[in-house]
Amino acid sequence: EKVEITKEQRALIKAILDAYNRHQIPQDVTKKLLQEQYSAEENFLLLTEVATSQVQVLVEFTKNIPGFLSLDREDQIALLKGSAVEAMFLRSAQVLSKKMPSGHIEVLEERIRKSGMSEEFMTPMFNFYKSIGELHMTQEEQAILTTITILTPDRPYVKSHEAVERLQETMLEVLRKLCVLQHPQEPQYFARLLGRLTELRTLHHYHAEMLTSWKTNDHKFTPLLCEIWDVQ
Numbered sequence: 001e002k003v004e005i006t007k008e009q010r011a012l013i014k015a016i017l018d019a020y021n022r023h024q025i026p027q028d029v030t031k032k033l034l035q036e037q038y039s040a041e042e043n044f045l046l047l048t049e050v051a052t053s054q055v056q057v058l059v060e061f062t063k064n065i066p067g068f069l070s071l072d073r074e075d076q077i078a079l080l081k082g083s084a085v086e087a088m089f090l091r092s093a094q095v096l097s098k099k100m101p102s103g104h105i106e107v108l109e110e111r112i113r114k115s116g117m118s119e120e121f122m123t124p125m126f127n128f129y130k131s132i133g134e135l136h137m138t139q140e141e142q143a144i145l146t147t148i149t150i151l152t153p154d155r156p157y158v159k160s161h162e163a164v165e166r167l168q169e170t171m172l173e174v175l176r177k178l179c180v181l182q183h184p185q186e187p188q189y190f191a192r193l194l195g196r197l198t199e200l201r202t203l204h205h206y207h208a209e210m211l212t213s214w215k216t217n218d219h220k221f222t223p224l225l226c227e228i229w230d231v232q
């Protein structure tokens with residue numbers, strides 16, 4: 001059928017993309033990933049620093065999602081806490097799949113592999129990274145898929161389920177149209193993107209176990225990560 005993006009939907013895409021590009025981890029933080037020496041301890045500390053910075057970026061980005069600030073305050077917190085890990089898997093996946101000349105990719109992959117994480121999480125995590133890379137998402141698709149992940153109604157403690165669902169459905173419809181227009185040869189592309197959201201839920205469960213195993217080995221997190229992940 002003739003797919004057309006309305007004026008309102010175009011404005012939505014622009015607002016989300018501008019926010020997504022405006023809020024990025026500062027260079028001095030990500031540059032450290034390239035400079036500091038290697039050790040399980042150093043890798044864990046660096047990843048903790050980047051993750052903390054990423055959460056701050058995520059909070060700022062979320063405030064720019066049209067309609068988000070009109071949600072109940074406690075629901076806003078519940079959505080952020082419930083989606084942070086998944087949004088960070090998406091972000092790190094996008095970084096690892098970009099053909100970045102700065103050698104970020106190998107370095108980041110190396111630091112994640114050697115950060116004291118148990119082997120069993122490596123396979124699903126790097127399979128996810130590979131599957132995101134194979135999608136060759138556009139910037140708009142990445143920004144909107146992250147928004148859809150944040151606006152997931154069935155996170156723990158969300159009270160106004162319908163209000164969140166309405167916002168998410170608006171973004172799902174925008175993504176569906178974008179996929180049809182930007183990947184005309186791949187009618188299943190939108191379905192493949194949604195399949196990644198399911199994979200993110202599984203990784204989210206693995207991540208809870210990762211946190212426990214890091215904690216048992218006496219790894220320290222920052223106050224912001226402890227708050228958002230209910231750690232300690």
Ligand SMILES: CC(C)c1onc(-c2c(Cl)cccc2Cl)c1COc1ccc2cc(-c3cccc(C(=O)O)c3)sc2c1
Pocket residue numbers: 024025030033044047048049050051054084085088089091092095104108112115221225
């Ligand atoms: C606390 C820490 C040990 C931790 O615990 N679980 C995870 C995790 C791991 Cl391992 C994998 C997936 C998700 C999580 Cl949450 C992490 C590290 O999480 C992060 C989170 C965001 C980013 C963004 C990056 C990045 C690099 C270069 C450039 C850019 C850029 O945006 O330009 C971003 S790296 C990075 C690492």
